[in-house]
Amino acid sequence: QQQVKQSPQSLIVQKGGISIINCAYENTAFDYFPWYQQFPGKGPALLIAIRPDVSEKKEGRFTISFNKSAKQFSLHIMDSQPGDSATYFCAAAGSARQLTFGSGTQLTVLP
Amino acid sequence: ETGVTQTPRHLVMGMTNKKSLKCEQHLGHNAMYWYKQSAKKPLELMFVYSLEERVENNSVPSRFSPECPNSSHLFLHLHTLQPEDSALYLCASSQETGAGNQPQHFGDGTRLSIL
Numbered sequence: 001q002q003q004v005k006q007s008p009q010s011l012i013v014q015k016g017g018i019s020i021i022n023c024a025y026e027n028t029a030f031d032y033f034p035w036y037q038q039f040p041g042k043g044p045a046l047l048i049a050i051r052p053d054v055s056e057k058k059e060g061r062f063t064i065s066f067n068k069s070a071k072q073f074s075l076h077i078m079d080s081q082p083g084d085s086a087t088y089f090c091a092a093a094g095s096a097r098q099l100t101f102g103s104g105t106q107l108t109v110l111p
Numbered sequence: 112e113t114g115v116t117q118t119p120r121h122l123v124m125g126m127t128n129k130k131s132l133k134c135e136q137h138l139g140h141n142a143m144y145w146y147k148q149s150a151k152k153p154l155e156l157m158f159v160y161s162l163e164e165r166v167e168n169n170s171v172p173s174r175f176s177p178e179c180p181n182s183s184h185l186f187l188h189l190h191t192l193q194p195e196d197s198a199l200y201l202c203a204s205s206q207e208t209g210a211g212n213q214p215q216h217f218g219d220g221t222r223l224s225i226l
Contacts, residue, residue: 004153009151034214036217041219042219043115043201043219043220044154044217045217046214046215049214089153098144098159098167098208099154099156099215100153101154102153103152103153104151104153
């Protein structure tokens with residue numbers, strides 16, 4: 001019930017391409033869906049977040065798409081750059097509970 | 112200093128040793144967290160503190176003992192650890208507990224290796 005399933009485990013994209021990472025959840029009480037970005041040797045940092053009252057949120061090259069009926073949400077990175085190479089974690093939580101994280105996606109953007 | 116600072120960055124210890132991990136946040140937050148990060152696994156929440164009071168303990172073995180003397184400092188005391196405890200231990204803070212609309216700010220972690 002508390003799991004957040006993330007795919008793929010790893011992703012290789014050419015510079016300028018679109019990176020897409022998907023997450024699915026079970027708990028319908030979840031109402032906050034952040035994405036974190038983690039570079040080697042660093043802690044995760046909040047990248048972008050969405051609430052289920054909207055189906056899409058865009059910040060620069062990063063977009064979250066949210067499908068409430070399917071209980072799925074995804075991160076799209078447009079015009080991917082080598083500097084975007086990192087591990088990305090999706091997460092989910094209800095209003096009074098702690099974050100449940102996905103298992104992470106290691107993104108490599110080739111120059 | 113700004114953000115969340117963790118020390119030491121790396122720690123190697125034997126199974127019978129006692130050591131402590133330290134976390135300090137300079138963000139004025141009221142909530143602090145300990146997470147365990149193992150390769151290819153989700154971050155595991157270990158402990159949550161709100162205003163120096165422990166509000167959540169996710170079935171963590173007693174060989175891990177947290178301490179929160181004030182809202183800016185958090186410790187994780189380690190004793191008689193097992194090899195499977197080798198991992199990256201992350202500290203985080205947020206304005207309040209409960210994910211709600213409270214982003215968590217992470218430190219860079221302590222890489223722990225148990226011999």
